[in-house]
Amino acid sequence: MTKKQRRLLFAGAIVSVAAVAAALVLTALKSSVAYFYTPSDLQKLAQLPTGMVRLGGLVETGSVKFADAADTKSRDALVDFVIEDTVAKTPVTYRGVLPDLFREGQGVVVEGKFDASGELVASQVLAKHDENYMPKEVADALKKQGVWQETEGPTN
Amino acid sequence: MTTIYDLANPKRFEAFAKTLTPFTAAATAALFVAGLYFALFHSPADYQQGETVRIMYVHVPAAWMAMMCYTSMAVASAAGFIWKHPLADVAAKTTAPIGAAFTFLALFTGSLWGKPMWGAWWAWDARLTSVLILFFMYLGYIALWNAIEDKTRAAKIAAIACLVGFINVPIIKFSVDWWNSLHQPASVFKEGGPSIDGSMLTPLFLMGLAYTLLYVTLLFIAMRAELAERRIQRLEQAARAPSGAVIS
Numbered sequence: 229m230t231k232k233q234r235r236l237l238f239a240g241a242i243v244s245v246a247a248v249a250a251a252l253v254l255t256a257l258k259s260s261v262a263y264f265y266t267p268s269d270l271q272k273l274a275q276l277p278t279g280m281v282r283l284g285g286l287v288e289t290g291s292v293k294f295a296d297a298a299d300t301k302s303r304d305a306l307v308d309f310v311i312e313d314t315v316a317k318t319p320v321t322y323r324g325v326l327p328d329l330f331r332e333g334q335g336v337v338v339e340g341k342f343d344a345s346g347e348l349v350a351s352q353v354l355a356k357h358d359e360n361y362m363p364k365e366v367a368d369a370l371k372k373q374g375v376w377q378e379t380e381g382p383t384n
Numbered sequence: 385m386t387t388i389y390d391l392a393n394p395k396r397f398e399a400f401a402k403t404l405t406p407f408t409a410a411a412t413a414a415l416f417v418a419g420l421y422f423a424l425f426h427s428p429a430d431y432q433q434g435e436t437v438r439i440m441y442v443h444v445p446a447a448w449m450a451m452m453c454y455t456s457m458a459v460a461s462a463a464g465f466i467w468k469h470p471l472a473d474v475a476a477k478t479t480a481p482i483g484a485a486f487t488f489l490a491l492f493t494g495s496l497w498g499k500p501m502w503g504a505w506w507a508w509d510a511r512l513t514s515v516l517i518l519f520f521m522y523l524g525y526i527a528l529w530n531a532i533e534d535k536t537r538a539a540k541i542a543a544i545a546c547l548v549g550f551i552n553v554p555i556i557k558f559s560v561d562w563w564n565s566l567h568q569p570a571s572v573f574k575e576g577g578p579s580i581d582g583s584m585l586t587p588l589f590l591m592g593l594a595y596t597l598l599y600v601t602l603l604f605i606a607m608r609a610e611l612a613e614r615r616i617q618r619l620e621q622a623a624r625a626p627s628g629a630v631i632s
Contacts (some may be wrong), residue, residue, distance in 0.1 A: 235466045239547060246548045250555065254562075261511035262564040279503030284564055307609055329432060337507075354502045359571040361437060362581035363428030 243323055264337045267316035276342045283318060284337040284356065285311040292332055301325065311336065311348075322350040329355035394471055394611055401514065401604040410602040422587035430584075439497040441587050445595040446490040446573075449555050450518060453483030457525070458550040461543035471607075472612075475541040476546065478606035479531055482599055484522035491515060502566060510559035511567035514552060521549040524627035535614070 229237075237315055254261065264284035270276065288310040295306035306323045330336060335356035340349045362370075423441035430437035440452055457479045464472035494512070495505045506512065532538035560569045572578045578585060 232466060239462055239466055239544075242547050243543060243550065246551045250551045254555070258563075261510050263566055264564050266564065327501070327582075329501055330503075352504070354504050354507065354566060356566060357430065357501055357568055359431060359568045359574075360579045361430055361433075361440070361571060363583060364431040365428075366581055367431035383498050 263288055266313045266320040268310055268313050269281055270318060271316040276346060278342070280339060280341055281348070282339045283320070284335065285313045285318070287330070287332050287336055288312045288317065289332045311338065319347045320350050322353050324351055324353070326363055327351055327355040329357055385628070392469065392471060394474075397471055398608055398611055401608055405601060405604045408597050408604065412594055412597040412601050415597060419587055419590035419594045420592055422473050428581070428583050429588045433501060436497065436500050437584070439493055440584075441591045443490060443493040443497055444588060445592040445630050446486050446493060447515070448592060449595045449599060450483060450487035450490050451556060452596075453479050453486055454518060454522070454546075454550065454553055457483060458546055458553075461546040464539055465543040465547070466620055473535075473543070474607050474610050476543065477539070478603060479612050480522055480529075482606065484519065484526065487515065487519040487522060487593070488597075491519060497553045504566075509565040509567055510563045510567050511556065514556045514559050517550055518556060521552065525549070545585065 235269065264282035266285050267283065270283070291308075291310035292299050293308045295308075299305045300307070303324055305325070306321070307326065308319065308321045311320055313320050320340075320360045322340075330353060335358065337356055338348060339351040339352040339354075341351075343349050419441065423438055427438070427441075429435050457476045460472045460476035460479065463469050464476060491512075494515075499505050500505070525546055528542045528545055529538050532541060557570075559565060560567050571580050572585075572588070580588065
């Protein structure tokens with residue numbers, strides 16, 4: 229074996245060892261690398277987590293209820309809504325300013341603690357946006373043509 | 385006829401880079417003017433994000449370059465380490481600060497975009513965290529080169545560190561598919577083609593090209609500077625050495 233071949237083998241070995249190590253670590257950490265739970269993840273647990281959790285999913289259409297309809301934008305605005313995925317639903321309550329993208333049918337990630345009744349008391353609400361980018365006219369045209377799925381954006 | 389193999393000779397490469405630099409610099413400037421014009425004035429607002437979507441044209445190409453620079457660095461490191469190519473080490477070393485700058489730009493503009501859209505400057509999700517790690521790896525790589533005096537040894541150790549760190553690049557790319565993350569999944573390089581409207585892809589690709597040529601231009605300048613510095617060091621050593629000694 230020439231010196232060059234030995235170095236090639238060494239470089240190959242380094243990269244493979246690093247890849248295997250990373251794969252093992254990431255598999256082991258799988259659940260903690262995830263940024264949030266989904267409602268169906270929670271359903272699988274024997275009991276609701278007691279500490280801080282992050283929960284992600286879609287805001288159920290028709291579930292958003294402000295305590296005071298006149299006050300939806302202030303720091304004291306109290307709002308209840310339900311986060312759903314295709315399988316399960318989780319009720320959430322939040323006091324504070326919602327991000328601009330927050331709306332029904334929109335993906336959100338909320339952080340907070342569960343209270344005794346099983347409702348998540350959120351201390352932070354983050355809006356998720358999807359991977360679709362388009363001008364408003366295109367979005368309207370797609371909706372008109374009926375090829376729009378609210379949860380996934382346009383089908384194409 | 386000049387072939388790519390002739391460029392492997394540092395002297396020829398220097399001449400080649402010197403001739404080409406003004407052209408790549410001019411093309412970079414022209415592409416930035418065109419790209420920014422499209423991005424800021426001649427592209428539509430997004431149906432959800434409104435005008436804020438324009439941050440994408442600065443942020444996304446910076447993130448592409450952050451990963452591309454690291455990939456080039458890894459390829460150059462492998463070439464330097466295995467085939468002992470003199471230019472490869474220089475290319476890897478000089479790419480690092482450029483890549484670090486692109487990574488910082490991606491993190492910074494991402495933060496500015498995250499606040500209005502997500503409602504947070506920063507989130508410890510897999511995509512954001514893995515890019516932050518990439519930034520630290522660039523800094524670590526630069527630090528290695530500076531910490532080791534002997535250039536040959538520095539090149540070897542930095543190359544190994546770079547190759548080990550390369551595993552982070554696919555992790556960054558697929559982080560949004562493998563785990564729940566706040567960052568949205570890929571929009572451009574994904575199965576089934578881009579999910580960005582054509583009117584928004586034009587400025588995005590123009591900016592991507594502008595960033596790429598900026599990298600090439602900066603790399604040419606930085607590599608010539610590094611080669612010149614090495615020549616000075618050799619001359620200084622020769623001057624210090626007792627007369628009659630041969631310095632290779």
